[in-house]
Amino acid sequence: MPPSTRLTTSLAGIPLSNPIVLAAGTAGLIDEMSDVADLSRIGAIVTKSITKEPRPGNPYPRITFTRAGMLNAIGLANPGIDDFVADIAPRVASVPTALIGSIAGDSIEDYVACAKAMEAVEGIGLVELNVSCPNVHSGLEFGADPVALAELVSAVSSSLNDTKLFIKLSPITVGTPNTIVDLARVAIDAGGHGITLTNTVPAMGIDVHTKKPILSNTIGGLSGPAIHPIVVRLVHLVYAQLAKDANIPIMAAGGVTRWQDAAEFILAGASAIQIGAGSFADPRAALKVTKGLDKWVSRMGSTNVSELVGAVIV
Numbered sequence: 494m495p496p497s498t499r500l501t502t503s504l505a506g507i508p509l510s511n512p513i514v515l516a517a518g519t520a521g522l523i524d525e526m527s528d529v530a531d532l533s534r535i536g537a538i539v540t541k542s543i544t545k546e547p548r549p550g551n552p553y554p555r556i557t558f559t560r561a562g563m564l565n566a567i568g569l570a571n572p573g574i575d576d577f578v579a580d581i582a583p584r585v586a587s588v589p590t591a592l593i594g595s596i597a598g599d600s601i602e603d604y605v606a607c608a609k610a611m612e613a614v615e616g617i618g619l620v621e622l623n624v625s626c627p628n629v630h631s632g633l634e635f636g637a638d639p640v641a642l643a644e645l646v647s648a649v650s651s652s653l654n655d656t657k658l659f660i661k662l663s664p665i666t667v668g669t670p671n672t673i674v675d676l677a678r679v680a681i682d683a684g685g686h687g688i689t690l691t692n693t694v695p696a697m698g699i700d701v702h703t704k705k706p707i708l709s710n711t712i713g714g715l716s717g718p719a720i721h722p723i724v725v726r727l728v729h730l731v732y733a734q735l736a737k738d739a740n741i742p743i744m745a746a747g748g749v750t751r752w753q754d755a756a757e758f759i760l761a762g763a764s765a766i767q768i769g770a771g772s773f774a775d776p777r778a779a780l781k782v783t784k785g786l787d788k789w790v791s792r793m794g795s796t797n798v799s800e801l802v803g804a805v806i807v
């Protein structure tokens with residue numbers, strides 16, 4: 494019997510066998526999950542965020558678990574783009590699924606250098622900009638400052654040829670005059686092909702015995718089931734107010750551990766769904782979610798998952 498095409502999809506023209514994607518920083522550099530899961534059954538893998546220079550990341554402890562997810566302050570530990578290209582990129586051809594290159598930086602020049610290096614890797618057709626990083630010049634996160642965000646996306650987009658560009662936003666815009674829809678619009682107007690929603694929620698845990706923060710960095714990012722409904726709302730807003738009419742794909746990331754969570758994201762307007770913390774709880778979560786989603790699409794009477802994107806009835 495030929496494989497089911499119920500879950501086949503595409504992101505800005507890049508075909509995926511299914512919409513389930515392993516999120517940046519939660520699946521190793523590229524293929525380390527192959528020990529525990531058949532990667533050919535995953536729609537795509539996002540690399541760890543790569544910066545221009547190598548970064549050791551924050552001191553330990555930099556991960557802790559909460560009652561409904563996890564808190565991390567890894568601090569973008571990564572080998573840097575030169576070592577990524579020399580040591581990791583040669584493995585890309587043997588990864589049996591699509592690869593998305595995640596990049597981060599603290600200056601526009603660094604992002605551009607990383608984006609160009611990612612584009613030169615055969616097999617990486619899509620770059621995801623992690624814009625939850627402070628700009629050295631202003632101290633503000635790129636993703637929270639529409640002027641810096643527009644400059645960044647426009648510089649990266651004009652440095653690329655055919656590579657598609659997704660911009661991954663933070664869920665928190667409180668304290669800025671901008672809504673998530675404003676920021677998504679800025680990113681698309683500046684040359685982005687899609688939006689990833691979202692990165693982690695800034696958060697903190699305290700050890701009540703030592704009275705010290707649990708993470709060495711004091712502040713970390715919350716991910717996992719606790720943030721899922723927050724991100725469902727953001728996907729719904731961006732889809733309804735921007736992406737639907739402009740035909741912009743959204744990748745959703747936030748607390749997916751069950752197929753129902755992924756289905757909710759699809760109904761809210763996501764074309765693909767990333768799984769991060771869920772793989773820490775169960776490294777086979779992505780495979781289980783894919784299986785459940787396939788059955789759901791069939792039960793909904795649809796021949797392809799794309800028919801259900803944004804189909805929430807409000």
Ligand SMILES: Cc1cc2nc3c(=O)[nH]c(=O)nc-3n(C[C@H](O)[C@H](O)[C@H](O)COP(=O)(O)O)c2cc1C
Pocket residue numbers: 516517518519541542556563565567569595623661691692693715716717718720746747748749767768769770771
């Ligand atoms: C341990 C850990 C490391 C992460 N590293 C990155 C990273 O390098 N770049 C990035 O854009 N997001 C990173 N994230 C955020 C995830 O990609 C994802 O956006 C977020 O965790 C929400 O999804 P989830 O609830 O499914 O984990 C990381 C998350 C975790 C838990």
